[in-house]
Amino acid sequence: MFAYLVKRVFQAIAVMFVISLIAFAIQGNLGDPLRELVGQSVSEEVRQQLRDDLGLNDSFITQYLRFAGNALQGDLGTSYFFKEPALDVIMKKLPATLELVLGATVIIIGLSIPLGVYTAIKPDAIVSRIIMGISIVGISIPVFLTAILMIFVFSVEYGWFPSFGRGDVVHVWGYWETNFATADGWMHIILPSIALASIMLPLFVRLIRAEMMEVLQSEYVKYAVAKGIKPWRIYFVHALKNTLLPVITVGGVQIGTMVAYTILTETVFQWPGMGFMFLEAVNRVDTPLIVAYLIVVGFIFVVTNTIVDLIYGLVNPTVNLARMGA
C-alpha cells in the first residue's frame, strides 16, 4: 500500500511538472506584460530597465526555474488586475466552484445509477426508451445552451429559481463560504448544478447501462439465477458492483473534466467561482492569474485521479494495493 502510494505520488509530480511547463510556456506568449503594468507615457529606456528588473530578458530556462521555485513555495505570481497573489485570488473563488461541482456530482451519482440500472434491466420498456432518447438530446446540447434555456424557463417564465449569483452564503472556514446553509443558497445552486450535470449525466447513464447489460450476460449472473437468488440481490449485489468498477475509473477523469465545464456554467449564471474568474482573466490578459488557474485545475485533476485509483483498488478485490508497486 505504501509503495503504491509513493509510486502514485511520483507519477503525480511528473504530471504536475509537465502542466507547469505548458502553463509557463503560455505565459510568455500572451502579450507584453509591460503594457498591463505601465501606462503609455513611460519611455522605452524605463521599459527596458523594468524588463531587466522583472527578469523578462533572462533565458526561458532561467525564467522557468525561477517560476517553478516560487510556485513550490506557493507563489504563483501576482494578478495584474487584483494586485494580489494569484493563488489567493483563486483560493477565494475555489469554494464556489467546488460546491457547484459537488452539487452536479451528487445529481449525477444519484440519478445515473438508478436510471442506468433500470434501462439495463428493462431495455425494451417504454420508460427506458424515453430515458435513452433524452440522454442523446442531453449529450448533444452544449452546456451553455442548456443553462440559458433553464434560465429562460425556470427563472424568467416561471420565476421558480433565481437566475444568477450564489445568493445567501454562510461563512464556514477560511475563504470557504457555503451555499448549503440557507434556503436561498440552495435555490441558487440548483439550476447551475443541473446545467453542469446535463452533459455528464447522460454519459454516465449510458455507460452504466452498457456495462450493466454486459455484466447481466455473464456466467456468474446466470449462476446466481441458477442458485435461486432473488432478482434485486442479483442486480444490486452481483451485477452492480461489477458494473461500477469500470465506471469509477471513467468517473474520476470526468469529475476533473467537469471543473473545466464550470467555465461555461459559471459564466452563464454569473457564478462567482474560478471558472468565471478565468474567463475574466483572459479578457484582461491577466497572465499570472491564467497560469495559476491552469496549475490549480491541473492539480485538482491529478489529485482526484489518484484518489479514484486508490478507491478502485479498495473496491476491486483482484487489485492488491499492498503488492502493487513492489
Add this chain to the structure above:
Amino acid sequence: MSLLSVRDLTVKFAMRDETVTALNGISFDLAKGERLGIVGESGAGKSITGFALMNLISRPGFVDRGEILFHDEDVVKMSDARLRELRGDKMAMIFQDPMVTLNPVLTIGQQMLETLMAHRKLSREEARQIAIVKLREVYIPSPEERLNQYPHELSGGMRQRIIIAIALLLDPELIIADEPTTALDVTIQADIMELLLELCQSNKVGLILITHDLGVVSQMTERTLVMYAGRIIEAGRTREIINDPQHPYTQGLINALPQQTLPGQKLRQIPGNMPSLTNIPPGCPFNPRCEYATDLCRTTLPEIIQYGEVRVACHEVERLHAEGARQEQDA
C-alpha cells in the same frame, strides 16, 4: 416413480429473420438417484437441454412445446417465484468453467451463505457452519479461511470443488453438471469426476452429466442419451451403448476414442461436421456423414424406436446389426 420426466421438449431461438430449432422433441425419464449422461459433439443441444431443465433458457431462446415434470410439477409452466424456490434447492447446477462461474467481487462465504439463506430460514452463523461442513465434504483444506477468500485467490480445481459444495449445500435431489471438467487440467479432471460420483452415490443425488467424453460417461452414469443436431438419436443403459452401439453416429464416437486405436495408428474420426442449426439436411440429420445412408435416410426423418435393449433413431439399424454380426462371425 421417476424424479424427472421430460416429454417432447422443444426449444427454439428467435433469430433476426427465422426461428431456429435447437432442441427437437426430447423425451426421457430420470429415476430418483439415477445418473444419466448426455453425450454429443458441440452444438448437439446438450447444454441447452441442461439449462432448459431449470428453465434457464433466456431470450432469444424459448421453450416452444413439451413439458418437464419434476415431482409431477411442470418446470416450464412454473411461476418465477416457484422457480426460484426450486433452483439451487431441489435442483442444482454445476457450470462448465469455474474461472467465470463465481462472482469475482464476492467472497466464497458470501456466495455460499446467500444460497443457503435464499432457501432456508437460517442465521448467518448456522449457514456458516453448514458451508464449512460442505467444504470439508469436497476436501477443501481449512474451509474457515476459504470463506473469507475471493475466487481469484483459488485455483480452478479448488473453485470447481467449491461449486460442487454449493450444489450440495441444500441437499438437492438432482444435480445438472454441464461439462464440469472441460476447463480444468487433465490431472484434476479425474479427481473432480471421482468426487462428484462419490458424493452423488453417498447422498443418493440424481445426476445429469453433460459431456462429450464417452469415457467419463461409462464410468459415471447408469444410462446415456446420445444427441445429434438437437435430437436424441440413441438412448439406453450406458453399458449397452458403450459395448454395443446401434446408431452409426454412436459407433463413430466410440471408434474415435483414442483407446480404440493402436499406438502409432491414425486416430479414427467421423468425417465432416455437425450441421449448423440453421441448415439441417432433410431426412436423417446425420445422413451426409453416414457411410450407410440410403435414399430413405436422405428424405425421411427416422423415428426413435425400441431396438433390443436401447432406443435408437436409425432406418438402417436392422441391416447394420446384421452386418455387425456377420463381421464378428468372420473375425
